[in-house]
Amino acid sequence: MTTDTVLACPLQQAAAGIAVVRPERFCFGRPATPHATSSRILILDTQAHLAAMTAVMLTDAGHTARWCLDTRDALDLLEAGHRFDLLLAPALHPTVEAGLAFVHAARRHQPDLRVVLTHGSACEARTEIPDTFARLAKPYTRARLQRKVSEVLDRA
Numbered sequence: 129m130t131t132d133t134v135l136a137c138p139l140q141q142a143a144a145g146i147a148v149v150r151p152e153r154f155c156f157g158r159p160a161t162p163h164a165t166s167s168r169i170l171i172l173d174t175q176a177h178l179a180a181m182t183a184v185m186l187t188d189a190g191h192t193a194r195w196c197l198d199t200r201d202a203l204d205l206l207e208a209g210h211r212f213d214l215l216l217a218p219a220l221h222p223t224v225e226a227g228l229a230f231v232h233a234a235r236r237h238q239p240d241l242r243v244v245l246t247h248g249s250a251c252e253a254r255t256e257i258p259d260t261f262a263r264l265a266k267p268y269t270r271a272r273l274q275r276k277v278s279e280v281l282d283r284a
Contacts, residue, residue, distance in 0.1 A: 206237035
């Protein structure tokens with residue numbers, strides 16, 4: 129599959145208002161011109177349709193959202209100096225240890241980065257995730273996502 133094929137797919141059309149930032153590496157998001165009250169959110173999810181839908185829900189709520197399909201791309205953004213207010217990432221990526229290692233690597237680039245870890249089952253919810261991270265169970269509604277993001281961003 130070529131980059132042109134990816135860019136012309138229904139996924140891009142479904143993510144209305146979301147401009148492709150780095151199509152060759154599958155990182156997407158709005159241009160970095162947030163509103164004065166907008167929070168910048170980095171979304172990591174290996175399932176493009178979920179990442180895109182989450183980004184749309186967050187941008188509809190007034191946030192600036194960028195999403196990546198793998199940890200290397202997300203870390204590349206942070207290494208390049210892009211700043212985010214919040215990271216939304218899976219607790220198991222693919223294991224708890226790997227998911228936490230990614231979060232710690234992200235925080236090495238941006239120590240004040242707030243984190244919400246998503247999980248998709250009761251089993252994942254009982255994993256050894258430190259209480260210092262907020263959690264959000266999948267599937268989540270727009271209201272639950274926005275409530276959790278606001279709760280975490282409002283913490284000083």
